[in-house]
Amino acid sequence: MRCTPPHHPFVLDIRQVRHVPDRFTYAVSRPGEMKAYSLHTYATFEAARQAGKAALDATIAEWRRRQRGRQLA
Incomplete structure (x- = not known):
């Protein structure tokens, strides 16, 4: 049996x-609220994507910690 992690919102x-059309930003959000956004711009789409992915991963990790805490309570 394979266990897959729950989807995130x-x-x-x-x-x-x-x-400034040659610069890019990122935002991490969930319906109804902003969670994280770039404080500066990036020279390429790929640079913004990598920074945004790191922010997304951190946001998901924190959300999962909170979910586990609620399940244990």
Whole structure:
């Protein structure tokens, strides 16, 4: 039997900066709330994606810790 981790409610969004079209930002969110966003811009989509993925992974890890804490309570 294979155990898969539960899905998470977060979304990673990479966007081109509207007023500076050669720069990119990221945002990590879930429905109705913002969790994390880039404090500066990135020169490439890939750089923004990598930074956003790290922020997403940290957000998911914290969410899973809280989920486990609720299950133990």
